[in-house]
Amino acid sequence: MTITEAPHATRRLSTSMAMVEAISQEMERDPSVFYMGEDVGKYGGIFGSTTGLLDKFGPERIIDTPISETAFIGLGTGAAVEGMRPIVEVMFTDFMGVCLDQIYNHMAKIHFESGGNVKVPMVLTMAAGGGYSDGAQHSQCLWGTFAHLPGMKVVVPSNPADAKGLMTSAIRDDNPVVYIFHKGIMGLAWMAKNRRAIDEVPDGEYTVPIGEARVAREGGDVTLVTLSLSVHHALDVAEKLAPEGIDVEVLDLRSLVPLDREAILASVGKTGRLVVVDEDYLSFGVSGEVVATVTDQDPGMLRVPVQRVAVPDVPIPYAHDLEYAVLPRHDRIEQAIRTATSR
Amino acid sequence: MTITEAPHATRRLSTSMAMVEAISQEMERDPSVFYMGEDVGKYGGIFGSTTGLLDKFGPERIIDTPISETAFIGLGTGAAVEGMRPIVEVMFTDFMGVCLDQIYNHMAKIHFESGGNVKVPMVLTMAAGGGYSDGAQHSQCLWGTFAHLPGMKVVVPSNPADAKGLMTSAIRDDNPVVYIFHKGIMGLAWMAKNRRAIDEVPDGEYTVPIGEARVAREGGDVTLVTLSLSVHHALDVAEKLAPEGIDVEVLDLRSLVPLDREAILASVGKTGRLVVVDEDYLSFGVSGEVVATVTDQDPGMLRVPVQRVAVPDVPIPYAHDLEYAVLPRHDRIEQAIRTATSR
Amino acid sequence: MTTEAASSASIPQQARGRAAPLDPAVRVKLYETMALSRAFEEAILSEYHADKGPGFDIGKGLIPGEMHLSAGQEPVAAGFCAHLTADDAVTATHRPHHFAIAHGVDLRKMAAEIYGRETGLGRGRGGHMHLFDPETHFSCSGIIAEGYPPALGQAFAFMRRGTDRIAVAVTGEGAANQGGFHESLNLAALWKLPVVFVVEDNDWGISVPRTASTSISSNADRAAAYGIPGERVENDVEAVYDAAGRAVARARAGQGPSLIEVHTLRLWGHFEGDAQGYRPELSEVSEHDPIPRYEQLLRNDGLLDDEKVAEIKRLVDTAVGDAIDFAKSSPVPDPTSATSHVFA
Amino acid sequence: MTTEAASSASIPQQARGRAAPLDPAVRVKLYETMALSRAFEEAILSEYHADKGPGFDIGKGLIPGEMHLSAGQEPVAAGFCAHLTADDAVTATHRPHHFAIAHGVDLRKMAAEIYGRETGLGRGRGGHMHLFDPETHFSCSGIIAEGYPPALGQAFAFMRRGTDRIAVAVTGEGAANQGGFHESLNLAALWKLPVVFVVEDNDWGISVPRTASTSISSNADRAAAYGIPGERVENDVEAVYDAAGRAVARARAGQGPSLIEVHTLRLWGHFEGDAQGYRPELSEVSEHDPIPRYEQLLRNDGLLDDEKVAEIKRLVDTAVGDAIDFAKSSPVPDPTSATSHVFA
Numbered sequence A, B: 001m002t003i004t005e006a007p008h009a010t011r012r013l014s015t016s017m018a019m020v021e022a023i024s025q026e027m028e029r030d031p032s033v034f035y036m037g038e039d040v041g042k043y044g045g046i047f048g049s050t051t052g053l054l055d056k057f058g059p060e061r062i063i064d065t066p067i068s069e070t071a072f073i074g075l076g077t078g079a080a081v082e083g084m085r086p087i088v089e090v091m092f093t094d095f096m097g098v099c100l101d102q103i104y105n106h107m108a109k110i111h112f113e114s115g116g117n118v119k120v121p122m123v124l125t126m127a128a129g130g131g132y133s134d135g136a137q138h139s140q141c142l143w144g145t146f147a148h149l150p151g152m153k154v155v156v157p158s159n160p161a162d163a164k165g166l167m168t169s170a171i172r173d174d175n176p177v178v179y180i181f182h183k184g185i186m187g188l189a190w191m192a193k194n195r196r197a198i199d200e201v202p203d204g205e206y207t208v209p210i211g212e213a214r215v216a217r218e219g220g221d222v223t224l225v226t227l228s229l230s231v232h233h234a235l236d237v238a239e240k241l242a243p244e245g246i247d248v249e250v251l252d253l254r255s256l257v258p259l260d261r262e263a264i265l266a267s268v269g270k271t272g273r274l275v276v277v278d279e280d281y282l283s284f285g286v287s288g289e290v291v292a293t294v295t296d297q298d299p300g301m302l303r304v305p306v307q308r309v310a311v312p313d314v315p316i317p318y319a320h321d322l323e324y325a326v327l328p329r330h331d332r333i334e335q336a337i338r339t340a341t342s343r
Numbered sequence C, D: 001m002t003t004e005a006a007s008s009a010s011i012p013q014q015a016r017g018r019a020a021p022l023d024p025a026v027r028v029k030l031y032e033t034m035a036l037s038r039a040f041e042e043a044i045l046s047e048y049h050a051d052k053g054p055g056f057d058i059g060k061g062l063i064p065g066e067m068h069l070s071a072g073q074e075p076v077a078a079g080f081c082a083h084l085t086a087d088d089a090v091t092a093t094h095r096p097h098h099f100a101i102a103h104g105v106d107l108r109k110m111a112a113e114i115y116g117r118e119t120g121l122g123r124g125r126g127g128h129m130h131l132f133d134p135e136t137h138f139s140c141s142g143i144i145a146e147g148y149p150p151a152l153g154q155a156f157a158f159m160r161r162g163t164d165r166i167a168v169a170v171t172g173e174g175a176a177n178q179g180g181f182h183e184s185l186n187l188a189a190l191w192k193l194p195v196v197f198v199v200e201d202n203d204w205g206i207s208v209p210r211t212a213s214t215s216i217s218s219n220a221d222r223a224a225a226y227g228i229p230g231e232r233v234e235n236d237v238e239a240v241y242d243a244a245g246r247a248v249a250r251a252r253a254g255q256g257p258s259l260i261e262v263h264t265l266r267l268w269g270h271f272e273g274d275a276q277g278y279r280p281e282l283s284e285v286s287e288h289d290p291i292p293r294y295e296q297l298l299r300n301d302g303l304l305d306d307e308k309v310a311e312i313k314r315l316v317d318t319a320v321g322d323a324i325d326f327a328k329s330s331p332v333p334d335p336t337s338a339t340s341h342v343f344a
């Protein structure tokens, strides 16, 4: 667990600009890196993941693909096996269903099946999440699904600096890394932004180690474990409740695989109260694993029932009011914190 | 939670024969039921899921398909939308990666997206599990993945009677039901069997309600929550430890969606000790959800750390000794029970 | 709403390679269907952008979320659905409105769904990419090419019941490079399912031109890979009507599936908010609008005149206005019901 | 191990439609490759069944698990790999041994992997469906058709580095109806990747005959759907060699992929333990064994005689015996290392 302090000079960038900066710097550093996916060229990525990169690196390294996820993810895997460092984009996590085999049975397992003799240094980027009425097939997070399947690291940045640092680390990692960015953190001009979507980002080479959670806010009364966009909702609520004397510690997991269990245990050991906020589906996912991390060690650490705020096992509804009723938004998070700290 | 007592006369059948009997009875009862998949015709299903059905119902209702899971699962969904009751087989859960979109974004979501106006009464059967050195792409359980994604029920029988009763209920259910049978429970002639793979099965129409766990063994010292093949390993160990005065309650979940949370709470409330045994991957899966079921209610129910016995987030190795080192077998289960009851 | 007045003798048949002249009533109906579809899309277009500001926030307004409109592709839907009844199934894509309208989905319930209202086709759960209408066996999916497989099942059920009902499955040219496309065509051909596969080739998959996604110039040539007929026609509603007629008749006769690609036109952006910076000759796109062209043809053939055109415009505007009024005056779903309808 | 002795004048060229006679050395080498592959499969066959009893328990014995043997399909591997070097990549299927052997994968390491030993290609983690050899860029997958996409990436890397190295991607005819097959061919054709796609049509996908899985009679006809050359040849190693030569040359020259289907023979069951009750004329299958047939041809052409055949048999048996001895005498992996090698 680390509390990241910026190592050197910074500027304010949006999360998408910070992510692009990391990709650009690594592509300059290493000619074996290339970026491939749908609409990553002239369009610059539907969610701004490659803005400006085509002009800088040309169509040989910023490559538009057909709508053939199985083929081009497999292409990335094969290129990685031969020593290249592909970054492959699946436009939405929701589309994993047409290509999961290449992801979980190939990209993620080849290293193990080869007894460690073959490496697959590849980054698989995906946009995730809802909140803008895109319906049940374009609003899912699904990071719990990727984290459940062995052989791939899973990173989930929540802010510009981590987006840059984790992307740099992911590209340099010798393992497959699934890099999931929530659309709501990117700071896109055409989508509602939280105020932290544009923030200080270190200049130059900047890495954030994969597998280390970040204490986004220190507090002593209750531990709120969360990730990605929900970090911001959690911080908003924490700030709102502070004047009432409710002191919330917000832990930003930053990566699910590896999971920083020490960070979870350290914080819950301090507060004795646990709230987990996850925009993925409630059951059989992230929230249960966070809880089990504690009970594997000592259930006695938990002084009150755990509050899990997640999507209640329902497809994401289209209508705004229905969607916001199932998303883990401020109202539900506040209620959970109040309940956890009420006794 | 129910303790199933056989309603009427029984005979001893293997799990595969019991499953086939349910399918056969429902096909006689309802002409809209048909069974479709790879090698389900003359071959009778690689794991005996359709033995004898082709002779009885002919190729119009027992249908061999090309190796096109996306197409034929979608075909099943479309036929269900039009009022038929398809049973569609995916030969191994491991193959979900080539067809998950039809499963989780279509079969499972159409009812919700239609606001309840369209029904998808379909059963999706899959063989799961390892233990016979079939390697990393043919030995997975993955039921935690299906259970995480909303809109489909997930049943996981462990014995012949439940295999029949749950299949009958699944076929009659107006929702998509994923029916996952572990190869090791089927009582196949060519695979190692546990002695309960052939057991008493009620005659005639027999249903087991979906969503009700079964107390496979009553006990007062520790609650062992498990499912499918692991139920038998758990019972073996429980019987072994009984003479030492360690009294294990074994809870067979039988279905993951809906999850019988009351049954879990009732048993843990009684014993105060919890062991979860799951042949799926450890993290972000079934074991965490079982634990969270308790901590959502009252962490104080847990007097000692929870013991989770599952596949430790590693692809299933081929070599026998390596595979048995990662599977939740007797040795690891016994160790977990001893640890949970040691203080 | 059709006229017998004019003879169609003046129609240059060869031009559309038809033996017998097309019934004037059919021709006017094709025009009306396209006009209704376009009126709906234009209304949604302005309604969608009406309250997205300041700036453009995709999540804001009475119609939030992605919006893929079908302007320019009306000939495809009108030409195919003219051969269908409400007993036939249609599975459409993320760009479904023209097919829904041409197939006769209730305009009010459809509009209400797009506005996310309780009176909508999906009680506001689905949205514009997830329109399900049991009454006309219409559905769509937002996942590329994945609308094809369910159509096979509907056709399978129709066939098993001994009816001559069929399913029409639609994708775009970009989707024709997705695995589900291939699996569906092989299985339908193998089992002689009563399906008609339609590929709407509008030259673009978002920002990726067909030349950068597809290794051959016509998906009709892919039909041979399954031993079924394949045909490619231009964005002329009567050419589509003729090709569709052949494919539908073949399916109804139990002779199996066909693949028809229509080289159509994406008149607007991929979705609303798409600046189309990637698209050359953007300014000239509107010149290829198929509706004014067809209107002119019917005027030349004496089937339409100013009065008739105005009357049709009145009628479609009224229908669309009524649907949108219905939607906007309908109740929004009760948030406490958000978790209902997961299971039957 | 080849002879220049005999002239090949007596070869009925027309029969194999070749202009120039095939080099005798190549012909004998093709035979030797097939003989080695067959010897290996026969040895694994008996080793596999040696300790599965009483009865047959698939999980028992020194070689547990599913076992898909390639007997009868040797001409495909021998014919293709004769054109490759260790710098070229091969991605095979769940039935990979013949391609691994023909491509020059170390026989000892391969046998050791099949026996699940620490000295195996995958330290016993992979097994017979998961053979990975970085030295010869060989790999395989147990998921139908999913071995194709990674081959594209290997070819992509070779092309980007300006080499003339290529990738050969193999599936069965059953796999040709899987989505990944379609996506891979389109993408490889679109980007002119140096890949040769091989379909081993052994008439069966487990118990499902090609006629019940595939809507057309030859997958070579599917090449046109991607604008690439397609060819179908019979199970004659020289016919395969010729077709492979054309496709490999084309790929090395930067002209893009080809698709070649070989109508081959599954001499044994789908996997060991398969009684093949579904298979008609089971008794006559062995008559079509391609190896004795080719041996006879080379005898007729004076390239083989009893002595030469015996010598080859000795050599391949020795090599196979040595590999199996190595495997059986190698240490089994330490169970405490079961969780290692998940991450690099």
Ligand SMILES: Cc1ncc(C[n+]2csc(CCOP(=O)(O)OP(=O)(O)O)c2C)c(N)n1
Binding pocket: A038, A067, A091, A095, A098, C093, C094, C095, C142, C143, C144, C171, C172, C173, C174, C175, C176, C200, C202, C204, C205, C206, C266, C270
């Ligand atoms: C499997 C999958 N991949 C990617 C997308 C994202 N996407 C939505 S529409 C679209 C372009 C589709 O092009 P085409 O099939 O030609 O249809 P059009 O939009 O031109 O009507 C893409 C890539 C998706 N919805 N599903």
Ligand SMILES: Cc1ncc(C[n+]2csc(CCOP(=O)(O)OP(=O)(O)O)c2C)c(N)n1
Binding pocket: B038, B067, B091, B095, B098, D093, D094, D095, D142, D143, D144, D171, D172, D173, D174, D175, D176, D200, D202, D204, D205, D206, D266, D270
């Ligand atoms: C996606 C997927 N579906 C099903 C299977 C199960 N399976 C293994 S081999 C096989 C038959 C393959 O037939 P073919 O491609 O002709 O290869 P062959 O076995 O004849 O060499 C099947 C269905 C699988 N491994 N992967």
Ligand SMILES: [Mg+2]
Binding pocket: C172, C173, C174, C200, C201, C202, C203, C204, C205, C206
């Ligand atoms: Mg298009």
Ligand SMILES: [Mg+2]
Binding pocket: D172, D173, D174, D200, D201, D202, D203, D204, D205, D206
């Ligand atoms: Mg085959």
